[in-house]
Amino acid sequence: MGKRLIAGMKSLYPTNAVINKNFIIRVLENPKTSPVKNTKLRTANTISELIGDEQLKMKLFNKVLNGQADKYTFLIRNRLKIDFCSK
Secondary structure, three states, rough: OOOOOOOOOOOOOHHHHHHHHEEEEEEEEEOOOHHHHHEEEEEEHHHHHHHOOOOHHHHHHHHHHHHHOEEEEEEOOOOOOEEEEOO
């Protein structure tokens, strides 16, 4: 079974919790060959696993949290297109 958080329990990753609370994250894998309709909704924890690089993840998350725009789009290693849209 998957992990479940008990109500009122603090998150192990507070940055991910803030991202999930304030943004909708859409991911398109292999954007050059996949149609846009194959975009999937993801959580910040899943994004962390997909990127696999802690420094890059923190750079992206800090840019999204500290920026003023409503939408951010990142192309990671020509294999992931990640859109952060504010709620």
